[in-house]
Amino acid sequence: MRATLRWAHADLRTHRGEALFIVSATAGIVAALLLAAALFGYATNPWQRVFAQSHGAHVWIHTGPAADPGRLADLDGVEAVSGPFRTSAATVASRGARASVELRGAGAEPPATGRPLLTSGRWLTPATPDGVVLESSLARALVAGPGDSLTVPATGRTLTVVGVADSAEPRYRPGERSGTVWALPDRVRDTGDRPGHVVGLLLADPGDTDYAVQRAVTVLGAGAVTDVSSWQQARSEAQGDTRLLGQVLGLFGLGALLAAALAVFGAISTRVRGHLRDISVLKAIGFTPGQVVRVFLVQHLAFAVLGALVATVLIETLGSAVPGRLGEAVGVWQGLPGHTAALLAVPVAAVLFIGATTCLAAWRAGRVPPVPVLPTGKAPGGRLSGPARRALGLGLPPGLVLGWHRAFARGPQTPATIVRLALPLLLITVALSAWTTIARFDSKPAELGLPSALTARADSGLADREAAALLDGHPQVVAAHPGVEVAALVPGQTGTIALRGLGTRERPYPFTVAEGRAAAGPDEAVAGQGLLDLLGVEIGDWVRMTVGGHPQVLHIVGRSIEPENGGRTISTSLDTLRENDPALRATLYQLQLRAGADPAAVRAELTEASQGRLDIHEVTSPADRLSTMRGVVAGLIAVLALIGLTELSTAIGGSVRDGERNLLALKAIGLSPRQITAVTVTAVGCTALAAAVVGAGLGVPLAHWLIDAEGRSSGIGAGIAQVPSPLHLLLLATAAVLGAIALAALPAARAARRRLVDTLSAVA
Known part of the structure; x- marks a missing residue:
């Protein structure tokens, strides 16, 4: 044993740089894998924690004012019901920021199912009739917290924020999904417009979500249901790009692990060829082949163990101090139940994997003869x-x-x-x-489904022609495409998708078409990959959906790149939608700007020119x-x-x-x-x-x-x-x-x- 240790020590002193590289590479690989585990845990568990603590509903169904969603409590498979709650739509403003919201009536006690989890402030009380509680993603968008005031431009009312709460429902997305504002029922009735109801269903079997939605729509009637959201959709949005980060880190971590294992294998193989004389001397003084194998194997396993320990200690002690989402993910992951198991399993798996690749090379070292000879007839070079x-x-x-x-x-x-x-x-x-x-x-961005830099929405008091003239008249606006986006029930009525009508046939909207062709004729549309996967359809198929109780049949002629809404979007021209509903008016405008124009500056100028009657947001890029x-x-x-x-x-x-x-x-x-x-x-x-x-x-x-x-x-x-x-x-x-x-x-x-x-x- 003493001779083995002395030889290993001498070899380490001779090849310090190579040993340092192996230790550092192993540390980097294990750190990447641990960060991947942290991001996966961060992506899934925070939403799961909120869902469990709030006794979240698996399905939220929005209906019109005439529907009676209370009947859904008697459906088979429904364990509990949250609501129904009276709702109304409104636009609120705070510190120059505006957002479309759904006012939801709630009592002085939060509901038992779908219970909002307060993160700051307090819940509603009759002592503060104008008090509201904001969902946390909406509060971040409005930069509002307890004590701040919100204004409702349409009515001139002022609302006071008394609390901010987390919810397991799909979060607020500007221009796509309204934020949730909990208020007392009287304030909901007096403040907003487009009244309706929302009800949450807690199911005995979450796997039956689609079937439960289909039965609910059948009971209430397709015309009564305006929107449906499920727990899978909310979880997917909550995971979002953090899950992508985890996948990237995991993929590259495994690739780097393979590369490092091959590098270790090559290092041992090269060392065996370069130390034929040393190995022969070891065997001549009495080392057995097994002892030679153990010398090489233990030495490199020690390098791998040292690198894994360094990475584990660094991630555990300093990982949460990393700025940005990575540090936040590590901090959350350290408080999750599976943290200790992952912290042990990842380094051990990496060391075992590297050790497995060294066995063959070490075995070859054990087969070196005591007197090495070159193969007959083979020159060294x-x-x-x-x-x-x-x-x-x-x-x-x-x-x-x-x-x-x-x-x-x-x-x-x-x-x-x-x-x-x-x-x-x-x-x-x-x-x-x-x-x-x-x-x-x-x-x-135009090549990736984002040709527009700004989205403008006009107040009800601003006529379409006046809004279009105001937008087209700005020198930095190349085109202002009128459009509308509504929620549509998919075939089978198990969920909702986004139906968009953008541009006209004279001035078509520049969709980014990756397959097929652009929609040009009547009833033609392009769809995102998420919608094609959801419905199981292909380019060339016809799709029937329900919009506000009315059927809409479209012919998919192309696949467009859709960075938003998980690709569950089907888009056609505004003229096509007007053929089904001649009274349909544009509710938004997609603005294309000149090259080099500053979207923030254009937004400020248009807001000032419209005297606040235009609600303008910058288009969010996945970047x-x-x-x-x-x-x-x-x-x-x-x-x-x-x-x-x-x-x-x-x-x-x-x-x-x-x-x-x-x-x-x-x-x-x-x-x-x-x-x-x-x-x-x-x-x-x-x-x-x-x-x-x-x-x-x-x-x-x-x-x-x-x-x-x-x-x-x-x-x-x-x-x-x-x-x-x-x-x-x-x-x-x-x-x-x-x-x-x-x-x-x-x-x-x-x-x-x-x-x-x-x-x-x-x-x-």
């Missing part, structure tokens, strides 16, 4: 190929020719080294593709919600680069050792130490270049497929991927080659200047 001989005959520098020959004439070792080095470069290419895709939402991913991608690239450096150091060590075996021959044919150094440096550079070509060549199509697959699963749809430009790929390859050359220069120069007696002892 391989026979000089015909092209290499012809290149030397043409007068090309011998250092370059022999270096190229050494890089690609090492038998099966060459492709194995290229594959191990190409894997981190492949993952870096995928990470860069994710970065450029996010940047595309900022630089080219705003994915901004956290840029830091994540940068961190992943750093981890992958570290793994690449680990493999590169192994490749350099192997090439240097090959050069030491050939050093006598190279000096015998008259090569100078500088030329011998050039041989090793060229061999390493050619290996790095081949790996960069393979990594980029496979990484680009893989990144395109992965990003489009994520787009399809999220409902946005395929066609959003943006791979790095050829210039960026060239810079990546150049950086890899120049880095390899720079790292190889010093050890190659040292090896080329070794004394002949040292060389003889090394190859003996």
Whole structure:
């Protein structure tokens, strides 16, 4: 045992850099996997916590004023009912911000089912008749809290915020979903318009949600139901882009784990080839093959354990201090029940996976004979190929020719080294593709379903012509497309989708069509991927839906990229909807701005020009919600680069050792130490270049497929991927080659200047 420890200690002192790389790479990989676990927990559990504590309803059904939703309590499978509550629609303003809200009547005691969880302030009391409680996402949008006042421009009333509460219902989304405001029933009746009711159903079996909705709509009548939302929809929105962050971290963490395992395997294999004499000496003094295997295996397992411990300690102690969503996710994850199990399972799994890959290489070390011999008839460097001989005959520098020959004439070792080095470069290419895709939402939003920068909604006192003239008259507005967006019941009446009528046939709205064609004729429409998946339809099918009790039949002629509403949107022209309802008027305008125009400045100018009669919001880009991913991608690239450096150091060590075996021959044919150094440096550079070509060549199509697959699963749809430009790929390859050359220069120069007696002892 003492001899084993002394040999391991001597080997560690000789290869400190390689050991540090392995420890650092393992720490980075385990940290990425732990962050992925934290983000997954953060994405799911906060909503689950709110849902459980509030005894949340699985289904919320909105009806007109004439319906009697109380009858739904008698449906089979319904355990409890929240409400029904009287509702009305209104627009509220606070500190210059405006929002469409649903006023919901509630008593002095919160309901037992679907109970809002107060985060600040207090609940409603008759002592404050104008008091309201805001749902937390609406409160953030209005920058309002307890004690603040809200105004209702349509009636001139003032409401006082007395509390803010979390809810398990779908959250507020400007221009798409109204925010929830709880108020006393009398205030709901006096303040808003478009009266109605809302009822929540707590089901015995959440898996029967669609069936329960279908029965509820049948009981109430399709014309009475205006909107339906389910717990699955609310959970999906709550998870949102945080779940995407977790998926990205998990994917790259597993890829990095594989790359690191291969790098460790290559390091041990190269060390076995470079220490044949040492292994033979160990066996000559009495080490058994099993002891040799244990020496290599335990040594590298110790590196992996040390890296995993470093990562675990850093994430546990400093993870919550990371600014932004990552730090918040770690803080929430640390308080969840499964935190301890994940904190132990992830590092252990990573260490076991790395250990499994080292077993084969360590087993090969145990099979080294006490007196190593070269295979019969095989020269150390391989026979000089015909092209290499012809290149030397043409007068090309011998250092370059022999270096190229050494890089690609090492038998099966060459492709194995290229594959191990190409894997981190492949993952870096995928990470860069994710970065450029996010940047595309900022630089080219029109190509990704966001041709409009602003959405304007006119008050009831502003006529359509006056609103259109006011918007079109602004010098920075290219086009103001009138439109309307309503909730429609899908076939089977198990849920609602967004039906949009935008633009006219004379001035069509520029939908981003990824498949098929744009809607041009009567009854033609384009749909998002989420809607196609929800209904199980394809381009060319006809879809029947119910809007306010009236059927609407549309022919899907194309698939559009829809970043909002999970892609569950079908869009046609406003003229098509007016054919079914001639009295339909535009409720919103999508504004296209000139290139370089400042949306915030245009919004302020239009608001002032309309004297507050236009409610204007900036269109939210997915890039705003994915901004956290840029830091994540940068961190992943750093981890992958570290793994690449680990493999590169192994490749350099192997090439240097090959050069030491050939050093006598190279000096015998008259090569100078500088030329011998050039041989090793060229061999390493050619290996790095081949790996960069393979990594980029496979990484680009893989990144395109992965990003489009994520787009399809999220409902946005395929066609959003943006791979790095050829210039960026060239810079990546150049950086890899120049880095390899720079790292190889010093050890190659040292090896080329070794004394002949040292060389003889090394190859003996």
